[in-house]
Amino acid sequence: MSVVLFVGSPRVRSNTRSIAAFLRERLESLGADVVTLDPKRAGLDDESFVSRSVDTLRGADTIVILAPVYFDAPPHVALAWLRALWSHREALDRHVPALYGVTHSGYFESIHKRPSLETFEHFGRAMGWPWHGGLAFGGTSPIDGRPLEGMGPFTRRLRPSLDRLARTIHERRAVPSDLVREASKRPIPLPKRWIVWIMNTMIRAARRRKGRGGP
């Protein structure tokens, strides 16, 4: 099978890229041919990136859109790519890949990620590509663009969920609801108020070291 992973993040040290690299490795271990399209590295404004995307997608039987949440939705770079593909939809006519999505943010609750998954689903419908579901991960800020292996407790939900997602994609199945639930659990099983208190304490301590204040 041939899978295209699209990395829709503007960051240099991108957690989305870390997640995509992990998923790619798992898919390849299952025998899939994987191509990663990364406009941050290639430059989305470059029309040749869009043309290359269209050519690559013509040969793919599965597409996974990966994007962080910026202000409640996928960032500009991800939406610009979806719009570019939609405007080239005639070139992709009669090509029907399975569509999956992965989104994430520092916030733990999955409700923050819901608009992004809805957007991927609407995009699939507009393109005529069957939506196979998506996963939403929270608490991903500590990854800071590093490989997921060796990240310890911060990725203890992420890695097994991505493992299962790779198998699901490989079998071209819809993302099962128990995997959606598992992926959306907090990586650190503490009450929300404690997590907020710990994070604010760490931020205040860092501010004191730097001699600054603010909201």
Next chain:
Amino acid sequence: MGTVVLSALRIADAGELAGRASDALHRLLESKGEVVQVLDLEEADVSPCLGCGRCSEAGECVLRDDMSRMIRLIASCDRLVLAGPILFGTHHPTLKRAVDRLLPLAGELFTIRRGEMHHRPRHPGRLCLLGVGKLREGAPQAEAESFERLIGRHALNIAARGHAAVVISEAGDVDEAIRAGLERTERDR
């Protein structure tokens, strides 16, 4: 005080109906005699967010362009209007490029708001939010519903005093829809 409008209603993707919506929005705001600042994203110089996160600490973006000026106006206005075509239930990328740059509105510290984790707002309790989205011809109603939910999410995110979402489509009365949206946010100001 006053209203700030970030508008992608005049971009090529938006179409003629969105142009009428843009005219109606400007006309109705002007008729109220209030201070209105408009950033027309068709012409504006707005770079995409780098995702560097430095605004979280500093409260301002490292990029210098039209959005640097607008974010200062937004911090002191009491109504923000986000207007543009709806694409896949969310903002068109031209508008989203500006919306991503609103991240400095969020403070660095966290809080729990309506049971959810959020950043503390840097300018609490000032803004009302109005979303104006133009649904493309043939798009399913589900995209309009996603857009309305998105505006609700934005309002919660920035701790807005109130919000309204208006969806413009071929079937409806543009002037009436925008007037109703402005009135709903007027009441919350």
